[in-house]
Amino acid sequence: MFSLRSIFLYLLVLFLLIGGVFVFVSARLSENVFFDQIITERTRLIGAVGEAIFSSEDLVSSNNRNIATDTIRKALPFSKEQEETGVLYFRFIHTDTQQILVSSAPSEEEKFFTRLPLIGDNQGDVIVSSIRDRVEITYRGVEPYALWMAISRDSSFGALALLTETLLPLTIGMVLIIVIIMYVVAYFAISLPLKKLRGVIEKTSKGEFDVSLPERSQGPFRDIYKKFNVMIGSISTVRERDEFISSMKSDFITTAAHQLRTPLSAIKWAIKIILDQDFGPLNIDQRTILMKGYESNNRMIRLVNDLLDVDRIDSGRLQYDFHPVSIVNLINSVIVVVTPRMIERKISLIFLDKEKTFPDVRADSEKLRQVIQNLLDNAIKYSYPGGKVTIVIEERKNNILAVSVNDSGIGIPKDQQEKIFGKFFRAANARKLQTDGSGLGLYIMQQIIKKHNGEVSFKSEPGKGTTFTFTVPVYTDN
Numbered sequence: 001m002f003s004l005r006s007i008f009l010y011l012l013v014l015f016l017l018i019g020g021v022f023v024f025v026s027a028r029l030s031e032n033v034f035f036d037q038i039i040t041e042r043t044r045l046i047g048a049v050g051e052a053i054f055s056s057e058d059l060v061s062s063n064n065r066n067i068a069t070d071t072i073r074k075a076l077p078f079s080k081e082q083e084e085t086g087v088l089y090f091r092f093i094h095t096d097t098q099q100i101l102v103s104s105a106p107s108e109e110e111k112f113f114t115r116l117p118l119i120g121d122n123q124g125d126v127i128v129s130s131i132r133d134r135v136e137i138t139y140r141g142v143e144p145y146a147l148w149m150a151i152s153r154d155s156s157f158g159a160l161a162l163l164t165e166t167l168l169p170l171t172i173g174m175v176l177i178i179v180i181i182m183y184v185v186a187y188f189a190i191s192l193p194l195k196k197l198r199g200v201i202e203k204t205s206k207g208e209f210d211v212s213l214p215e216r217s218q219g220p221f222r223d224i225y226k227k228f229n230v231m232i233g234s235i236s237t238v239r240e241r242d243e244f245i246s247s248m249k250s251d252f253i254t255t256a257a258h259q260l261r262t263p264l265s266a267i268k269w270a271i272k273i274i275l276d277q278d279f280g281p282l283n284i285d286q287r288t289i290l291m292k293g294y295e296s297n298n299r300m301i302r303l304v305n306d307l308l309d310v311d312r313i314d315s316g317r318l319q320y321d322f323h324p325v326s327i328v329n330l331i332n333s334v335i336v337v338v339t340p341r342m343i344e345r346k347i348s349l350i351f352l353d354k355e356k357t358f359p360d361v362r363a364d365s366e367k368l369r370q371v372i373q374n375l376l377d378n379a380i381k382y383s384y385p386g387g388k389v390t391i392v393i394e395e396r397k398n399n400i401l402a403v404s405v406n407d408s409g410i411g412i413p414k415d416q417q418e419k420i421f422g423k424f425f426r427a428a429n430a431r432k433l434q435t436d437g438s439g440l441g442l443y444i445m446q447q448i449i450k451k452h453n454g455e456v457s458f459k460s461e462p463g464k465g466t467t468f469t470f471t472v473p474v475y476t477d478n
């Protein structure tokens with residue numbers, strides 16, 4: 001089993017190994033070629049000198065030195081012309097006096113050579129150094145004399161250059177091959193499995209859990225795939241259980257709401273008859289108590305209606321009947337309904353556009369009424385006595401009308417604003433101020449506006465107020 005880490009390690013080791021072999025081989029090759037050349041030259045020269053002079057003292061005589069020089073020249077593989085143009089120079093140097101006995105260097109080079117350090121006593125008999133564009137070889141040939149050679153880099157490294165010329169593209173080629181191999185391995189061992197994993201994760205993020213990854217595949221992802229499949233299995237199970245529980249819950253709520261509706265209507269009707277004093281006069285206390293009961297019953301009816309609406313929305317059973325609707329008329333009619341509550345709570349309302357003409361919107365008037373009523377109810381409910389509610393209609397481009405309801409109320413705490421359209425959500429400050437509320441109004445409203453192809457947005461400053469805005473498209477014939 002390969003782990004992701006081990007694959008990287010294998011590749012790294014492979015890379016280092018191949019690189020190392022290359023460096024080693026090229027170093028060995030260049031070294032061998034170079035030293036082979038030196039040794040050949042040296043053997044030939046020593047031989048040549050040896051043949052020409054029999055004892056080192058003989059070199060003291062200038063005649064013998066000339067013989068040696070000629071012999072060496074002849075032994076060298078270069079022509080005289082080449083020597084003079086700097087392909088190869090040689091010197092015989094007296095190691096004690098550092099005196100140059102024989103030289104083939106042009107006079108310009110002479111000064112430079114004499115400044116060169118001569119062979120030390122303890123050094124080997126061959127010293128190779130590379131100065132400027134020359135390779136210099138110094139060795140003690142015939143004691144106490146040293147033979148010094150400077151071979152032009154071009155000529156000495158001719159073979160080496162050839163080698164480098166072939167080695168360099170070879171090395172580049174190898175590196176390219178390694179890179180390609182690494183890419184292919186990385187693609188099949190990492191990228192492709194990751195792509196598969198990503199595809200499956202994308203599907204699951206969209207709620208598709210009927211997916212799995214191939215567990216038979218080899219490589220580092222096999223284990224991950226296995227674990228991922230197990231995880232998907234668990235999520236599916238949890239989801240199915242959740243769906244079952246939530247459908248049971250919603251069935252229960254719907255059934256309970258349906259069952260409650262009829263008795264609640266009956267209670268409302270009964271209290272209303274007594275309140276209307278159809279069965280005789282009521283004293284103040286009786287009336288007050290009955291009014292409270294009537295109000296509470298109304299709240300229960302509203303809650304039951306909200307629950308049934310949510311059920312219809314969630315199951316897609318809420319039917320819409322779109323037609324041209326005058327938004328101003330609709331708002332005015334809702335204002336009539338909420339006015340008693342506004343008076344009761346000492347809240348003033350400003351609706352400057354109440355007599356303006358706007359194009360009709362494409363809406364289901366009853367659903368849109370519910371939206372406006374919910375916004376005004378909330379604005380009144382979450383305002384302090386003496387507060388102010390303002391309604392503004394704005395005609396936007398692309399045939400859209402925007403309705404804003406602004407209040408100077410408690411506002412929505414910043415950290416809870418993102419949850420505001422969630423089912424049953426009520427902000428902490430709202431719960432504190434108003435115990436009455438289901439937390440379903442905004443959810444229902446948002447769903448209704450969506451069905452109208454509109455949008456809902458809000459701005460709220462805690463302690464200062466809130467503005468809710470919804471948009472609806474203008475009615476057009478097509």
Ligand code: ADP
Pocket residue numbers: 374378379382407409410411412420425426427428430431436437438439440441442443466
């Ligand atoms: P509720 O029945 O609680 O009013 P809604 O769905 O209509 O339910 O509103 C959800 C929550 O949003 C409210 O409980 C309240 O916290 C907050 N909210 C809505 N409108 C306003 C407003 N005008 N000012 C302050 N808070 C508001």
